[in-house]
Amino acid sequence: MSAAAKVIRPEIQAMHAYPVADATGLVKLDLMESPYGLPPELAAEVGQVVSKLSLNRYPVPTALRLRALIREVMQVPAGCDVLLGNGSDECIQYITASAAREGAVVMAPAPSFAMFSMHALFYRLRFVGVPLREDFSLDTDAFLAAMAKEQPALVWIAYPNNPTGNAFPVADIERILRAAPGLVVLDEAYQPFAGGTFMPRLAEFENLVVMRTVSKIGMAGLRLGYACGRPEWIDAFNKTRSPFNINVLTEAVAFTLLQNKKVLDEQSARVLAERERLRPLLERLPGITLYPSVANFFLARVHGPAGSGTRVFEALRAQGVLVRNFDGGPPALANCLRLSIGTPEENRILVAVLSEALK
Numbered sequence: 001m002s003a004a005a006k007v008i009r010p011e012i013q014a015m016h017a018y019p020v021a022d023a024t025g026l027v028k029l030d031l032m033e034s035p036y037g038l039p040p041e042l043a044a045e046v047g048q049v050v051s052k053l054s055l056n057r058y059p060v061p062t063a064l065r066l067r068a069l070i071r072e073v074m075q076v077p078a079g080c081d082v083l084l085g086n087g088s089d090e091c092i093q094y095i096t097a098s099a100a101r102e103g104a105v106v107m108a109p110a111p112s113f114a115m116f117s118m119h120a121l122f123y124r125l126r127f128v129g130v131p132l133r134e135d136f137s138l139d140t141d142a143f144l145a146a147m148a149k150e151q152p153a154l155v156w157i158a159y160p161n162n163p164t165g166n167a168f169p170v171a172d173i174e175r176i177l178r179a180a181p182g183l184v185v186l187d188e189a190y191q192p193f194a195g196g197t198f199m200p201r202l203a204e205f206e207n208l209v210v211m212r213t214v215s216k217i218g219m220a221g222l223r224l225g226y227a228c229g230r231p232e233w234i235d236a237f238n239k240t241r242s243p244f245n246i247n248v249l250t251e252a253v254a255f256t257l258l259q260n261k262k263v264l265d266e267q268s269a270r271v272l273a274e275r276e277r278l279r280p281l282l283e284r285l286p287g288i289t290l291y292p293s294v295a296n297f298f299l300a301r302v303h304g305p306a307g308s309g310t311r312v313f314e315a316l317r318a319q320g321v322l323v324r325n326f327d328g329g330p331p332a333l334a335n336c337l338r339l340s341i342g343t344p345e346e347n348r349i350l351v352a353v354l355s356e357a358l359k
C-alpha cells in the first residue's frame with residue numbers, strides 16, 4: 001500500500017474530482033458561462049482599476065464595499081447579511097462545514113448540482129438525493145416524506161435546477177420551506193435567466209438562505225458567489241471562511257463590473273433571447289428529447305441504446321463543439337447532454353453539428 005493510500009480517506013480515493021474538460025480551440029458550451037466578453041471601454045476601465053491595486057497587501061477580509069454594492073444591486077432585503085465565497089462552490093463548502101454536526105443529513109433533489117453531495121462527503125455527512133420524476137419535475141410529496149424520515153439539517157434546492165434546467169413550482173418550494181426541520185438553501189445560480197427569486201422573501205422564512213453567483217452573468221473567471229440570509233446564519237458561515245478568500249483582483253473587478261451591471265444585464269438578456277430562438281430549432285431535431293429550460297442551457301436526451309449520448313458528445317467534439325456529457329453518470333441522466341447557450345453564431349454551429357451527429 002502506498003503512503004498516500006494509507007492516509008487518504010477511502011471515500012476520497014474512490015471518488016472522481018469534479019470533471020472539467022479541455023476546451024482549447026472548441027466552441028465552449030459546457031459550463032454555462034456568458035459567451036460575451038466585456039465591451040472595450042469597460043475592459044479598459046477594469047485595466048485602470050487593476051493597475052492601481054496594492055497586490056503586496058492582503059485583501060480587506062470583510063470586503064465591505066463589495067458586500068454593500070451586492071446588497072444594493074441584487075436587492076438583498078434590509079436586515080440580511082451577505083457571505084462571499086470564491087465562487088458559490090465555496091459558499092456550499094462553508095455552509096456544509098457550519099452544519100456538519102455528527103450524523104447530520106444533507107438532502108437535495110437528484111439529479112442536481114454535484115457539489116451539494118461532494119461537500120457532504122468531504123464533511124462526513126450522509127447525503128440523501130430524492131429522485132426527481134422521469135420528466136425531472138419535483139415529486140414534492142416524496143420530498144416531504146423523505147424530509148420527515150431523514151430530518152435533514154441542510155436541504156439544497158437549485159432554483160432553477162442544474163442540470164435539468166427547470167425551476168420547481170413556487171408553491172412546492174414553500175411547502176418544503178415550511179416543513180423543513182433545518183436550513184433550506186435555494187441556489188439561484190440561474191436566476192438571471194429565470195426571473196423568479198426568493199430573495200425578497202428572506203424575512204418570511206427563518207430557515208431560508210438564498211445563494212447566488214456572478215459566474216453566469218459574465219464573471220465566471222473572477223470566482224465570486226454569495227449567500228444571503230439572516231445574520232444568525234451568515235455570522236456562523238463566516239466563522240468557517242478562510243479570512244482572505246476574496247482576493248484583491250476579484251474584489252476590485254467585481255466592484256467595477258457590478259457598478260456597470262446594466263452591461264451585464266443586457267448580455268444576459270441576449271442569452272435569454274437566444275434560448276428562445278434556439279428552443280424550436282433543437283426541438284425540431286429528430287433523435288433527441290429536449291427538456292423545458294428557464295436557465296441559460298438545455299438538457300437533451302439522445303434517443304438510442306446506452307452510449308448513444310457519448311457517441312453524439314464525441315461527434316460534436318470532433319466537429320469543434322464542447323458540451324457537457326452526463327451519459328455514463330447517474331442512470332437518470334443516461335444519454336443526456338447539457339448544451340449551454342452561446343452567441344448566435346455559436347448556436348448556429350451547434351445546431352448544424354448536432355443535426356449531423358444525430359443522423
Ligand code: PMP
Pocket residue numbers: 031032086087088089090113158161162187189212213214215220223224225
Ligand atoms: N450552483 C449551481 C446550481 C451551479 O450550477 C453552479 C455552477 N455550475 C454553481 C452553484 C457554482 O458556481 P460558481 O462556483 O461558479 O459560483
